Amino acid sequence: MLKVFLVEDEFVIREGIKNNIDWETHGYEFCGEAGDGELAYPMIQRLRPDIVITDIRMPFMDGLELSRLIRRELPDIEIIILSGYQEFEYAKEAIKLGVAQYLSKPINGEELLAELEELSAKIEEKRRATQIRERYLKEMEENTLRERKKLFQSLVVGDNTAAELLESAERLGIDLSAPWYNIILFKTQSLRHAQDEYSGSLIRIEEELRSLEDGTTVVSFDRNLEGKAFLLKAESEEQLQLQQQEYIEKIKDIMEKYEHVRYFGGIGRPVNRLRELPASFEQASHAFAHRYLVQDSRILDGGYLAQGTEEEHFDIKQVNPKQIDRTRIQEFLKQGDREEVVYFVEEFFRDLSNKALQSNIFRQYITMDAYFCVADFLESLSTDTQDPETPSQDEKTQQDSDSAIQYIIRILDKALEARDRAASSRYDDVVEQVMKYIEENYAEEELSLNLLASHVNFSPNHLSMIFSQQTGMSFIKYLTDYRMNKAKELLRCTGKRSSLISQEVGYKDPHYFSYLFKKTQGMTPTQYRGGIK
Numbered sequence: 001m002l003k004v005f006l007v008e009d010e011f012v013i014r015e016g017i018k019n020n021i022d023w024e025t026h027g028y029e030f031c032g033e034a035g036d037g038e039l040a041y042p043m044i045q046r047l048r049p050d051i052v053i054t055d056i057r058m059p060f061m062d063g064l065e066l067s068r069l070i071r072r073e074l075p076d077i078e079i080i081i082l083s084g085y086q087e088f089e090y091a092k093e094a095i096k097l098g099v100a101q102y103l104s105k106p107i108n109g110e111e112l113l114a115e116l117e118e119l120s121a122k123i124e125e126k127r128r129a130t131q132i133r134e135r136y137l138k139e140m141e142e143n144t145l146r147e148r149k150k151l152f153q154s155l156v157v158g159d160n161t162a163a164e165l166l167e168s169a170e171r172l173g174i175d176l177s178a179p180w181y182n183i184i185l186f187k188t189q190s191l192r193h194a195q196d197e198y199s200g201s202l203i204r205i206e207e208e209l210r211s212l213e214d215g216t217t218v219v220s221f222d223r224n225l226e227g228k229a230f231l232l233k234a235e236s237e238e239q240l241q242l243q244q245q246e247y248i249e250k251i252k253d254i255m256e257k258y259e260h261v262r263y264f265g266g267i268g269r270p271v272n273r274l275r276e277l278p279a280s281f282e283q284a285s286h287a288f289a290h291r292y293l294v295q296d297s298r299i300l301d302g303g304y305l306a307q308g309t310e311e312e313h314f315d316i317k318q319v320n321p322k323q324i325d326r327t328r329i330q331e332f333l334k335q336g337d338r339e340e341v342v343y344f345v346e347e348f349f350r351d352l353s354n355k356a357l358q359s360n361i362f363r364q365y366i367t368m369d370a371y372f373c374v375a376d377f378l379e380s381l382s383t384d385t386q387d388p389e390t391p392s393q394d395e396k397t398q399q400d401s402d403s404a405i406q407y408i409i410r411i412l413d414k415a416l417e418a419r420d421r422a423a424s425s426r427y428d429d430v431v432e433q434v435m436k437y438i439e440e441n442y443a444e445e446e447l448s449l450n451l452l453a454s455h456v457n458f459s460p461n462h463l464s465m466i467f468s469q470q471t472g473m474s475f476i477k478y479l480t481d482y483r484m485n486k487a488k489e490l491l492r493c494t495g496k497r498s499s500l501i502s503q504e505v506g507y508k509d510p511h512y513f514s515y516l517f518k519k520t521q522g523m524t525p526t527q528y529r530g531g532i533k
Contacts, residue, residue, distance in 0.1 A: 003031040004030055007054035007066065017053070017112065018030060021109045021112065037061030037063065037065055037069075040052075040066060044074065044077070050123060051077070056083040064081075067081070080099070082103050103115060128511060141476075142474045148174075149221065151165075158278040162275055179234070179236065180237050181232065181274070182280055183267075183268040184229070184244075184248070185281075185284045186299075187228070187291065188202060188227070188255075189261065204258075212254075218231070218233075225461075231277075237272070265298070266290070267287060268302055269302065286346065292328055329370060333415055338417065346405070370411065374412065378415060381418060388414060388415065430466065431471065433456050434456060434467060435478075438452075439482075442479065442482055484517065487517065488528060490504065501513075513525075
């Protein structure tokens with residue numbers, strides 16, 4: 001039911017309009033009235049009517065001035081101006097303001113109702129168009145997330161110019177321009193059983209973290225299983241440090257409410273050029289790699305880690321056995337990313353001692369332990385994989401610490417490559433299930449990423465990631481393309497109405513189907529059926 005507000009300084013006319021129309025019977029709610037624009041405006045702000053009917057000549061604030069305020073602050077409200085004057089200048093000004101109707105007084109109830117009916121149809125049409133656009137943007141949100149991930153990758157790899165990065169960001173509605181930047185990598189993990197991982201607490205945490213992003217000082221990027229990245233922006237280095245500290249405190253305040261969730265963050269170093277963000281990311285990644293080396297929740301500053309001083313002498317008694325616990329490597333082999341191998345190994349040994357690997361005995365022990373850990377992991381994959389390279393295959397490994405570190409990096413990287421290859425093979429079956437499910441259920445409008453994720457027992461984010469990796473496109477693009485191809489087949493091969501075809505390919509709203517068809521195919525369903533190129 002549309003709400004109508006009346007502004008008229010002549011009491012008799014105002015009462016006549018208000019009382020001579022059965023508003024509710026005709027589908028309207030008469031929500032308020034006022035004798036001039038000055039009194040009306042705060043009431044209009046509070047009541048938010050759909051239509052304002054206003055006289056043009058009133059004391060204190062006339063109808064044109066009121067219309068200007070409404071147009072500027074509440075542009076969705078439609079305005080009907082009533083006037084007993086025929087001056088052309090008033091009409092011209094009303095047209096400039098985008099007033100919907102300019103009517104001459106006196107006007108009877110039937111005439112006004114006829115104008116309201118015409119205006120109501122326009123309002124409904126505009127609302128439907130808005131709803132269609134909003135639905136399209138919501139459904140295509142997965143594509144936007146994918147493009148944001150690609151943008152973040154471009155930011156931290158450093159292969160693009162600043163102009164290219166700014167242009168890519170602008171297409172996504174992201175403002176990257178700022179004198180100073182820093183990166184924080186962040187991840188949460190439920191300490192309860194697996195099914196809690198993607199429900200309840202973590203979903204609420206995600207929503208609360210998203211609420212901190214303002215687009216001006218903080219921009220967030222989803223990194224799939226690696227968590228999130230926050231890009232901080234500021235006008236100066238001092239302001240950046242202050243904003244960074246405030247933001248971290250806000251994150252901690254959120255996380256304190258969830259005792260069963262572990263969190264970990266790594267802070268990069270401030271940089272004052274977009275092209276220098278790879279350096280910030282590298283330092284943040286070093287700090288972030290410590291999540292495999294500690295058990296508690298924390299947010300580490302990579303700058304403080306980099307300032308650690310080297311020990312002059314190595315004594316085996318200085319090594320805490322917990323620091324060389326192979327479960328740390330095992331955990332990394334299960335959850336780590338190939339891009340993190342170097343950071344993990346460097347931080348693993350930084351935690352031990354910068355002089356530890358100068359001991360020949362200790363170097364042999366740690367490399368052999370890493371070898372057995374990797375060999376055991378590869379065997380657990382239950383796939384045909386080659387045995388890892390042994391330390392004895394590279395004599396340099398036995399000679400200096402740098403070679404030992406490179407050896408461990410090498411075998412860990414090979415192990416993760418084998419793990420990802422085995423996972424990819426398993427994911428083929430999952431993606432095949434998803435495609436089969438789409439083929440059998442594409443006509444169901446409720447078909448969604450969340451529904452399919454539940455069907456294959458994955459989290460929506462995880463399924464989105466593997467589907468994109470395996471097919472080269474997002475789930476929503478694949479589903480939309482599949483439905484559009486079915487629609488084109490029906491348009492060309494049958495005489496069915498477009499509204500019926502819409503339902504048969506999963507869109508109950510034929511208006512949305514037509515909008516989406518034109519958006520994706522460049523023409524309307526009718527034009528396609530007629531063979532227009």
